[in-house]
Amino acid sequence: MTTLLKVNNLKTHFFTHTGVVKAVDGVSFHIDESEIVAVVGESGCGKSVSQLSIMQLVSTPPGKIVDGTVEFEGRDILRLDPKGKEMRGIRGGKISMIFQEPMTSLNPLLTIHRQLTEAMEVHLDLDRSQIHDRAIELLDMVGISDTDKRIHDYPHQFSGGMRQRIMIAMALSCNPRIIIADEPTTALDVTTQAQLLELMSDLVSKFKASLIIVTHNLGIVARYARRIYVMYAGRVIESGTAKEIFGSPKHPYTRGLLNCVPRLDTKDETRLVPIAGSIPNLVNMKPNCAFYSRCQHRVEECKREYWPVLRHITGLHHVSCHAC
């Protein structure tokens, strides 16, 4: 498989009056064609900012992409003018995004028709009636019934799950190569969540697009993602195929994440093991391993040395830890 998008040593920092927040600090990952990849981590670990950086959607100031490259179709798209024509062609066209809150990411004052066709008018070379037909076809595809009528409805007339389906239709509308889904199912019921994930993985393979799922829920990732990146405090601390990560998690944080959620298939007698402490404040971080203070397996090296580099273990499995 050929690599479609390659992020290399990405650094996005926020310059605030209390200090520099290194939200993304040297993140590298890639995604192949027709692949589903997951970026996992708790809130504040930099997973969303890393995705927004790809699209050059980080608001400047206070945010700034200070280093790194994003290779897409043979060039570094971080060098493109964020407001320029080329970047606008990529954003929403070749790479599209699905956001977490379907309530806030749709404009309440415009009809679904208006919002769904807007991107197509910009990116596709079609006339109005072709665009209209395509909009109807997309809504059919994501499972909205009575599309002829409902396309003229406003967002408040749809339920949360339906709104997220509309977001998926919007993301697919311009035949993107990559779809970035940022917590696509977090605010929804489990049954709706299952429906939507199934729908997304079907459609991605139908459209031959690649999908990056950003989530904090390791469970949903197990079924759909081929590879996983686990992030903590602005860095990737473990990566590998889903089977490598779930089968033999190496980093104490990854293991912690797996042990702290109750599982449906185990008896309740096992007590949950919470991860001690809480997520560090990213302002003016020390250069050593950011997980140090919460880690059960820390060694002397972890305090003294710089943050460990991602080290190869087996197959595609990489981990960044001194102690394992």
Place this chain on the structure above:
Amino acid sequence: MYFPLKRGLLRKKEADIKAVDGVNFRIKKGETLGLVGESGSGKTTTGKCILRLHKPTEGKITFNGKEIASLRERDMKPLRPGMSMIFQDPYSSLDPRQKAGAIVGEPLIIHRLVRNRKEYRDRVEELFRLVNLDPRMIDRVPHEFSGGQRQRVGIARALAGEPSLLICDEPVSALDVSIQAQVINLLKDLREKMKGLSYLFIAHDLSVVRHISHRIAVMYLGRIVEVLDQDTLYDNPLHPYTRALLSAVPVPDPFIEEKRERIALKGEIPSVLNSPSGCSFHPRCPLAKRECRQKPPDMRLVGKDHEVACHLV
């Protein structure tokens, strides 16, 4: 519990919103009953009726041997310390201008549970320690706490009146996964420490509910469709809705997920305003027969502590 639907200039009542419609269950002393269902199934309304935050349209609620559904507010007040609630969102359920100590201590003052300042201070500190918070944090305000700590402040407030029933409405769904475990473990510890404390644990995440509950009631469109114990939920769920809910919960293990069968539910939960005829689940049920469209099923006992409302079981 029916809510009136009022429309138009004169706010004329047009219909009843049957948020909770003929629900029966009991919670034993020291027991945890889990209540699961999708949003809009009436879980929260059920919890609020028990606390008498809503006055039920019909039916009885017996709390410690006393009928409370029809009590006047004045007669209800002395019973209030005995039951309390933990809310979902630790950010909006605490007054941002009040100090943590005052939040936790307010029930003590309202219900006159302490006699003097010293007793008040001691009791608040004791409550802080009970939920593993440092009593030195008493003078902080909510924004100085993390999400998990805030939820613990909310739990301390709920425990102030030494309740025998705690209604936990989605207490962990707004928290990060690593913090969820702390709160779940705390709730389990409290149950051990305070003998006889019962929980009604409302959540939509079946794996969390199964983990903490002794018995689980599954709700759909204002009705309970199945009641079963923790082990039966995984080994032998009978209602098609319970099975679908279970199969929708992901297991964090790709090896197991490969083999798991998934029952996909069609569509979404309908509005209670146009609740389907017969069994309200029939339009989404993969097994629905003609009978299901015509008459609503009754709750039947099918095993030890296992009740189900389905024609096909």
